[in-house]
Amino acid sequence: MSRAARLLDLMQILRRHRRPVSGATLATELGISLRTLYRDIATLQAEGADIEGEPGLGYVLRPGFLLPPLMLSADEIEALALGSRWVAERSDDRLAMAARNALAKLSAVLPRDVADSLDQSGLMMAARPDTPDVRIDLAVVRQAIRAEHKLDIAYADQAGVVTDRTIWPLALAFFDHVRVIVAWCELRGGFRHFRADRISRIVATSKRYPQRRLSLLAEWRRQEGIDENRL
Amino acid sequence: MSRAARLLDLMQILRRHRRPVSGATLATELGISLRTLYRDIATLQAEGADIEGEPGLGYVLRPGFLLPPLMLSADEIEALALGSRWVAERSDDRLAMAARNALAKLSAVLPRDVADSLDQSGLMMAARPDTPDVRIDLAVVRQAIRAEHKLDIAYADQAGVVTDRTIWPLALAFFDHVRVIVAWCELRGGFRHFRADRISRIVATSKRYPQRRLSLLAEWRRQEGIDENRL
DNA sequence: ATCAATGCTGACATTTTTTGACAGTATGAC
DNA sequence: GTCATACTGTCAAAAAATGTCAGCATTGAT
Secondary structure (H helix, E strand, C coil): CCHHHHHHHHHHHHHHCCCCECHHHHHHHHCCCHHHHHHHHHHHHHHCCCEEEECCCEEEECCCCECCCCCCCHHHHHHHHHHHHHHHHHCCHHHHHHHHHHHHHHHHHCCHHHHHHHHHCCEEECCCCCCCCCCCCHHHHHHHHHHCEEEEEEEECCCCCEEEEEEEEEEEEECCCCEEEEEEECCCCEEEEEEHHHEEEEEEEEEECCCCHHHHHHHHHHHHCCCCCCC | CCHHHHHHHHHHHHHHCCCCECHHHHHHHHCCCHHHHHHHHHHHHHHCCCEEEECCCEEEECCCCCCCCECCCHHHHHHHHHHHHHHHHHCCHHHHHHHHHHHHHHHHHCCHHHHHHHHHCCEEECCCCCCCCCCCCHHHHHHHHHHCEEEEEEEECCCCCEEEEEEEEEEEEECCCCEEEEEEECCCCEEEEEEHHHEEEEEEEEEECCCCHHHHHHHHHHHHCCCCCCC
């Protein structure tokens, strides 16, 4: 059996057992050595499988590696399909691909007839209007937002004056024509909004910023007077 | 990338495409040679994946493969969250509610940390811009599209002249500021586009229109020269 | 009938990965 | 401490994966 096949088997075995299983048991069941089993577990974990191993006990798979079956109403399906179409048309390539992938995954866990209506939904999104060129990779921004990492950017203000800044990115806001990064700016010592099309250079740092994103965002909302109750 | 990871990727790519995809395309996307792709396909088929290859066409994955898709990635979660926010801000109340409900259902089947990032995603949608008032209930239109039912409407054209028409609604298209119903118009005997804000009265009938929506839509696309390959 | 696009197979040298064996360390329960 | 277990490092042998090349087969279009 090829290793790839064995890894799938291992997943199945782990899904079967609710109690911890010892590595030795798994190794025997798969017909491999204990050392190889440890390597297989490590590989699955690297793929994102939530396998927990405790010395003296064994392994358990915490749910969440595979997507469970799901049921959605017709309206809900259409809402997701339409939203994803917006993302596919109006955001950057990478997020567009993610939207397609998400729908494909969902459609695989929905009952057949419901899944079909994902494709066939009668809600269409107009093609993207002209938007200023964004020269930076927004995936870097999204990643930094998730990780609460600082970013170094070169930003041209309205007058065209370029400054180098270190910012703490809090959110990425989508308007009809522009995308704006909401951030704390170290240079100015305050919240600032940066249009993505005016950023000429961006460098991800691995430095975490010293406060929690959600509380900074709440503070920003307070200052801007923005209603909390967004979806 | 390890082979095991690549095989999962391949499954996902196949899930994403509903039309046949050529082996060459898949190989390029995965960064491997065509020969290796054929081997990968063979491996997946040996595992039980229902992949069909037709000479001259390409590959399609028939649904129902036992291996459910992997959990949604961070990007996919953000894409869904952002898309749903768009729907919540920019569509009508009922669809907005459906978007929220869909996210809630998803949230319920996702592991805790992933579910949290649905809410806390740093992607925000700007509030709805000024749009002409839509006086009709778009839920009626969506329902008619799904059921392939005729609608009776009172429509004011650009000059303000109101006509009563019976239409076969095919799709509802979302532009930045207006929503347009794509339909076959019985009065004119052709495809017409109706801005939702110019419809003053709408009545759902329970009469089914005499052709299939998807084939009418394909014909409309052909006439309008619209690319088939929208999400 | 021909052609182009595509699926599919075999062979083989090369490269990469996988594997088991052995020797350790670490951790938590008792 | 002892035990059961998880984990890691190293290394050489074995196995698998890979790309290239050379071909055949099937389908649909012209």
